[in-house]
Amino acid sequence: MSDATSALRNSSMCRQLSLLARGELSARALTESYLGAIERENPERNAFWVIDQEGALAAADAADLRRARGEPLGRLDGIPLAVKDNFDVKGLPTSGGLVGRRQMVAEQDAHCIARLRGAGAVILGKTSLDEAMLGTTGAHPTFGHVPHPLDAGLAAGGSSAGSAVAVAAGLASAAIGTDTLGSVRIPAAFCGVYGLRPTQGEISCAGVLPALPRLDVVGPLARSLDDLTLLLQVMSGYDNNDPRSRRRRVPLALPDWEPGSLRCGVIADPADLGAEPEVVAAFDKAIEECGRLLGKISSVPLAGFELPRLRRAAFLMMEAGLASLPAAELEGASARLQSMLDFARCRTAVHYAHADRALDSAVIATRRLFEQVDVLLLPTVPQPPPPLGAEEPSHLADFCSFASLAGCPALSLPLPGQLGLSLVGPRGSDLRLLELGEVIAALLGNEQE
Numbered sequence: 001m002s003d004a005t006s007a008l009r010n011s012s013m014c015r016q017l018s019l020l021a022r023g024e025l026s027a028r029a030l031t032e033s034y035l036g037a038i039e040r041e042n043p044e045r046n047a048f049w050v051i052d053q054e055g056a057l058a059a060a061d062a063a064d065l066r067r068a069r070g071e072p073l074g075r076l077d078g079i080p081l082a083v084k085d086n087f088d089v090k091g092l093p094t095s096g097g098l099v100g101r102r103q104m105v106a107e108q109d110a111h112c113i114a115r116l117r118g119a120g121a122v123i124l125g126k127t128s129l130d131e132a133m134l135g136t137t138g139a140h141p142t143f144g145h146v147p148h149p150l151d152a153g154l155a156a157g158g159s160s161a162g163s164a165v166a167v168a169a170g171l172a173s174a175a176i177g178t179d180t181l182g183s184v185r186i187p188a189a190f191c192g193v194y195g196l197r198p199t200q201g202e203i204s205c206a207g208v209l210p211a212l213p214r215l216d217v218v219g220p221l222a223r224s225l226d227d228l229t230l231l232l233q234v235m236s237g238y239d240n241n242d243p244r245s246r247r248r249r250v251p252l253a254l255p256d257w258e259p260g261s262l263r264c265g266v267i268a269d270p271a272d273l274g275a276e277p278e279v280v281a282a283f284d285k286a287i288e289e290c291g292r293l294l295g296k297i298s299s300v301p302l303a304g305f306e307l308p309r310l311r312r313a314a315f316l317m318m319e320a321g322l323a324s325l326p327a328a329e330l331e332g333a334s335a336r337l338q339s340m341l342d343f344a345r346c347r348t349a350v351h352y353a354h355a356d357r358a359l360d361s362a363v364i365a366t367r368r369l370f371e372q373v374d375v376l377l378l379p380t381v382p383q384p385p386p387p388l389g390a391e392e393p394s395h396l397a398d399f400c401s402f403a404s405l406a407g408c409p410a411l412s413l414p415l416p417g418q419l420g421l422s423l424v425g426p427r428g429s430d431l432r433l434l435e436l437g438e439v440i441a442a443l444l445g446n447e448q449e
Contacts, residue, residue, distance in 0.1 A: 005033055009170035012224035013079055013231075016173055020067070020078050027067075027078025030173075031060035031122050034080045038124070038171050044152070046144045047165040049085050050092050050126040056080060059122040066120070075234055077120030082172035084163050085126035086133060088207040089113055096209035097129045097159070098325075099142050099332030110207025111242065112176070112218050112235040119234045124172055127162030131337055132322055133178070133211045134315075135159050136186050136396040137386060141334040147388050148418070149191055154385040157187030157396075159211075160221065164191040167221050174222040174231060180211040181314060182380075182400025184219035185412040189380040189420025195221045196228045196434070197400075199427045200407035201246035203232070204239030212318045213244065214359065215404050225441060228411075229434050262295035262436075265373035269301050274382045274395045282415045283379045289443055300369065300376060302402065308394075310362050311401045313355035319344035320352055359405055366406035370426035375436060378402070380412040380420025411437050414446060 008016070008030070019025035035053055042048050063078035083089055086096040088106035095101045109117060117123070131140045138146030138161025146161035148154035149168040156165050160177025164187030167175050177184045179197040188195025196219050203218040210216050220231035239245045266287055267273075270280050287294070322330075323344040333341065369376070379399050386393055402424060403410035409430040412420040421440070425433045 006170065009033055009037060010223065013173045013222060013227040014224060016079060017076075027060040027063040027122065028057065030078065031056050031080045031124070034124055034172055041169065041171065044147070045149070045165055045169055045171070046128055046146050047162040047169065047171055048082070048125045049095070049128050049143060049162070052089075052092060052123060052125045055091065056122050056124050059117075063120050063122065074118060074120030075230060076116060078122060079120070079173045080122040080124050081116060082124050082127045082163055082166040082175040083113065084129055084160050084175070084177045086129065086178060086209040087113055087126075087176065089123055089126065092126055094126075094209060097131045097133055097140060097143070098329055100329040104329075106207075108207070111204035111239045113207065115235050115237065116176070127160070127166055127175060129161055130159040131334060133159045133180070133183065133209075134318060134322070134337065134340060135392060136182065137392050138162070138187065139389065139392065141336070142332065145388055148385050150418075151385075153388055154418075155190070155388050155390075157190035157381075157385065159183040160219075161187050163221050164188055164193060164195070167191070167193045167223060174220060174227050176231070177219055177221055178208060178211070179217050179219040179404065180215045180318065181311060181404050182397040183211075184221060185380050185400050185410060185420065185422065186396060188221050188412045189414065190385045190418050192414045192418060193221055193223055194225055194228055194414065194437075195219060195412045196232065196430070197403060197410040198232055198236070198430050199246070199409045201242070201244045202430065203235045204237070204242040204245050206239050206241040210321065212314060212321060214317075215314060215407075225434055225438050229431070232430060232434075262375060263373045264294040264297050265300040265369070265376040266294075266297055267302055267376070267378035268299040269303050270379055270382075272303055273307065273398060275379055275399075276383045278384065278417055279379050279382055279419055282417055282419050283421065286415060286421050286444060287377065290440055291443075293439060293443065294377075298373060300373065302378070305362065305365060305402065307398045307401055310358055310405055311398055313358040314401065314405065316344065316347060316355050317352065320347065362405035363407065366402070366408060367426075374425065375429075375433065376402075376424045378422050378424070380422045385418050409433055413437055413441055413444070415444070
C-alpha cells in the first residue's frame with residue numbers, strides 16, 4: 001500500500017469530496033481502497049461483521065456515472081461509509097449484537113440510511129458492537145472483542161466500537177453509530193476521533209434496533225468536525241414514523257456564539273465522579289489552553305445530579321426493553337447478558353416507573369442548568385481505555401450520561417492519551433457546539449484537512 005493511498009484513506013470526508021469534484025479521484029477507486037484495507041486488516045481489527053463488496057462497488061460505479069453524465073449529485077456522492085450493525089440496511093442482516101438475530105435480513109433501509117443513500121453515499125458494510133448494545137468496551141463473547149486501533153491489548157470503547165475503529169484505522173470515510181448513554185462518544189474518545197450525539201429527535205431512529213427509545217440517538221463519527229456537520233445535515237429531518245422525531249418551526253440554532261462572550265460551565269468535581277488523575281490533568285490543561293475563548297467561566301458541580309443512580313435507572317430500562325424481545329432473538333445470550341435479562345424480569349412495573357421518573361427529573365435539572373450557562377465542558381470518559389477483555393468498568397458512561405438523560409446534544413473532541421473533551425449544550429444547539437468545537441480543536445492543536 002502506497003503512502004498516497006494511506007493518506008487518502010485517512011483524509012477527511014470533505015477532502016475526498018473535493019478530489020471527487022475535481023475529477024482527481026473516482027468513487028470506485030476510493031471504495032476499492034477501503035475494501036482492500038478491510039480485507040487486509042479486518043481479521044485482526046474486527047471492525048466489520050458484514051462487508052457488502054458487491055453493493056458498495058455498484059453504488060460507487062453509479063456515483064461515477066452520475067458525474068460522467070453531468071447529472072445532479074448528492075452531498076455525499078461517492079463517499080464510502082460504515083454503519084453500525086443495529087441499523088437496517090436493505091439486504092443485510094441486522095444483529096444488534098444478538099446471536100439470535102444474526103440471520104435476520106432487513107427488507108428496507110432505516111430512515112437515516114435512506115437519506116445517506118439519497119445523498120449518494122456508498123455503504124461498505126455493518127460494524128461490530130457490544131453484545132446487545134449493552135456495553136462500553138466493544139466486547140462480544142461470540143463475535144469477538146474489538147481491539148483498540150493503536151494498541152491491540154486495549155479496548156476500543158462501545159457500543160459503537162467498530163464504527164470508531166473503522167474511522168480511526170482508515171477503513172471508511174466516516175461512520176454512523178448510535179448513542180444511548182455514550183455509545184458514540186466513548187469509543188470516539190478512546191480511538192482519537194470526533195463523535196457527535198445530536199439533539200434527540202433530530203435524526204430519525206426508525207429502522208434502528210433500539211436500546212432505550214427515550215434516550216437513543218443516531219450519531220456520526222469522523223476524522224473532521226466539518227464531516228460531522230455535513231453528516232448531521234444530511235441525516236436530519238422530520239420522520240412521521242419516529243414518535244420522537246422533531247418537527248421544528250425553526251431550524252437548528254445558528255452557529256452564532258461569540259467566543260469570549262460565552263457563559264461557559266466547567267465541571268467542578270471530575271475526580272469526585274471517578275475521573276482518574278491523568279483524565280483530570282488532561283481536562284485541566286485543555287481548559288487552560290482555551291483561555292479567554294471560554295468567556296465567563298463558572299464552576300458546575302455535578303455530584304448533585306447523582307449520575308451513577310440515573311445511569312443505573314436508564315440501564316434497568318434498557319435491560320427491560322431487551323427482555324421484551326421474542327425468545328428466538330435472545331437465543332445464544334452469554335451468561336452476562338442472561339444475568340441482565342433475569343434481573344430485569346425480576347423487576348416490576350413500579351420499578352420501571354420509578355426509573356422513568358428519575359430520568360424526567362434529570363431533564364428538568366438540566367434545563368435549569370442551561371438557563372445559567374450556554375455550554376458545559378467535562379471529560380468524555382473517566383479513564384483511559386481499559387485492557388481488552390477485562391471486566392467492564394461500571395462508571396465509563398457516567399460523564400456521557402449527563403447529556404443523554406436530558407436529550408441534549410454533546411460533542412466529543414479527542415485529547416492526548418486516548419481521552420476526550422465533551423461539549424454539551426441545550427437542545428437544538430448542535431451547530432453551535434460544532435462551531436465552538438472547531439475553535440477549541442484548533443487551540444488544542446487538532447489539525448483538520
